[in-house]
Amino acid sequence: MAWTDDRVEVLKKMWGEGKSASQIAKELGGVTRNAVIGKVHRLGLSNRATTTKAPAKKPAAAAKPKAASAPKTKAAPASSNKPAPKVAAETPLPINAVNIPPRKPIIKAGQPLPPQPSTNEISEEALTKAAEVVKKAKKLHLMELTEKTCKWPVGDPATDDFWFCGLGTETGKPYCEAHNAVAFQPMSARRDRRSR
DNA sequence: CCCTGATTCGC
């Protein structure tokens, strides 16, 4: 992937908005977060002291023998923080939409759980567990969700009291274990309800 | 362990 003007645009925008390198990388696609960071630096907009306030130190062990003993990595003089004011046209981002369409559960997970299904096929176990897990939920907002956070919605999206479980998920799954159990029926608990 | 950004250096 080449850093087209377009992509750089997105990069700058997102970085300016405080997006993380990995998020930007995912958004752009075709690049790793390293690539993004590298580009950010090359663009000279790395102003974001997050780690290593201390000077760089790299005693790389067995892969980067640097004979030199004078690591003068000083090239950036004092310059303004915002050297690049946004020009016009800065809202052409169709890919910026929040994407969280993992599909929503049928039941509401916030309040009194046992919802619609009167003849609930969902095991009480699962529901109970989910209800309890919600109490321990991290209560994340949309932007805080990642592939590894449970995306189980809790509360009413129309109100202030809306958040996502946010607990850890298992590889690939959109929800944490408890919510996964409720969302996806193992079909074990739903075997024939007529045979009896 | 997960994440974050920072730096270096071979390409």
Place this chain on the structure above:
DNA sequence: GCGAATCAGG
């Protein structure tokens, strides 16, 4: 210029 590998902090 690019970005993987590596490093370091949280």
